Amino acid sequence: MTTYKLALIPGDGIGGDVTDAAMAVVQAAARRHDFTVQATTFDWSCAHYLRTGAMMPEDGIETLRGFDAIYLGAVGWPHTVPDSVSLHGLLLPIRKAFNQYANIRPHRLLPGVESPLRSDGFDILCIRENTEGEYSGAGGRVHQGMVNEVAVETAIFTRAGVERILRFAFEQAQARRGHLTSVTKSNAQKYSMVFWDEVTREVAADYPDVTVSHMHIDAMAARMVMAPESLDVVVASNLFGDILTDLGAAIQGGLGFAASANICPDGTGPSMFEPVHGSAPDIAGQNIANPIAAIWSAAMMLQHLGEDRAADTIIAAIEAATAQGIGTVPGSHSTDAITAAILSALEADA
């Protein structure tokens, strides 16, 4: 029986609540589909920071390297630790250290969930570059606190970095409806974004079966709202992908439904799976967080590990639950009740 070694980082706030839910579903799926998931939990978080001065131990990255996958609940507790510290001390370094350059986020409506849009017939896969670009962490401030202070933040794009995410996105488009939209802002950012557009045109030559559209981020944000059904696979830089996927979450009914995978496609390190939502400390531990995004992310993890049947069973169980109105409206069901409904749909689906 295959055993997968999983590093579990519940993190902060509702991270713990939704991780518990996701793991209950993963273990049930493992039992049904004859594999074992051996989870090791790490308490790396803002609480860890307050205790030790670091979000994770110095050898944190090396520790994670030995696992088949990483599952993360949520990071951040801004009232105690600034996000700029907590995220740069845990989430962002993991993405970068393991070359998890492809952040994948599916946006479609689950049955029974109402979109804030009148339109509901969309099925978008966003591919976000996850290791460089606008979140490179390069920059500085001079004359700090003075009237003449200047702050700079430098977006850094490498050809290798841009090319690999584009190839990944083209492959996703080939496996779906054959359409890729590349999102830049080359009319105002004439170095980075013009470069991205050029690389896109070069790479496109290798994928003649994929139709490519180029859109600016502003027009694309409008498109997500006005005509989401016109989109198939969307590829964008770190920042633009970040924005578009929260927008994707919104049109699919909210962050409670937005799943995400940080993939290391070349397999040189573990990939990481996490819901798009944050830690929402104000509702932590109250059994009211929606665990669907977290459970869906866990399904993406099993698919990545090669357990496609288990992944499909979980997605089907989520859909069976939401089709009955469970977890579709904020506040109507507890975290436990939603998890129980998904677990029982999983058992029922023989």
Add this chain to the structure above:
Amino acid sequence: MTTYKLALIPGDGIGGDVTDAAMAVVQAAARRHDFTVQATTFDWSCAHYLRTGAMMPEDGIETLRGFDAIYLGAVGWPHTVPDSVSLHGLLLPIRKAFNQYANIRPHRLLPGVESPLRSDGFDILCIRENTEGEYSGAGGRVHQGMVNEVAVETAIFTRAGVERILRFAFEQAQARRGHLTSVTKSNAQKYSMVFWDEVTREVAADYPDVTVSHMHIDAMAARMVMAPESLDVVVASNLFGDILTDLGAAIQGGLGFAASANICPDGTGPSMFEPVHGSAPDIAGQNIANPIAAIWSAAMMLQHLGEDRAADTIIAAIEAATAQGIGTVPGSHSTDAITAAILSALEADA
């Protein structure tokens, strides 16, 4: 009788169509409210570039300096001149040269216009920083065309630049419902955006009557879709404001309704008024572009010039037309028909 000297730059594509419409309405309002608008037209555009090698003459900025206001239709004709050339040769330098640091864009539904959202009770004023930040134009590329190519684009924020746009936004919030949302991404961009947040907290101390919220751009994009009625005045950097205002345009029914003012608040140069939409060369000259955004922008111009009554009359005339279903649905009315309906509402409103 007061005379305003107006520099008119129809620009490219539908820029000409909508400028004609806007000017017809401005002149009618001027006659009714006893002032004169003396317009001088400049053919600066991509066609000008193809003829002369420059989007505007070398002394273009100096020429514009003598005017009371600038009205611009739209710039760009990407099939002939790359946007990165045309916009950096006309629109962006004007915004910067005249310190038009406040880009103001109102987002609300006109009567009779359907939003792609189920929600329709929103009234948002976006204030976008317009002269620095992510569109500073600083950056470069090394090893161009090589496998090891690197492109960088540097966002530059100055204290003076951030402080002045924040003060402007706080004042707008005071004049409206007293709520300001400042949009950054300080959890991932720890130099520029942490700086913006700090300046916001400092400036806020001078406006105790304004309630301030801080939001990240990703969460804010979702908020515009999930709960736009919770927003009053929104202030953001050049890029973030650019994205949010296209999103604002989308929720208000489309770019055909999105007006904009590039204001130089200290009066050291003329301000510029333009619809948010682009030049849409494919439909240029066909009498089908929606002129409402352009006419609304012209009303913002008259308000800026101190002709509040004329501005109000134009807005009321636009609302009278859309309330009758004129111009509310793409393709149902020609540019001329919409303009005529607005002109006749203007005449009727005695």
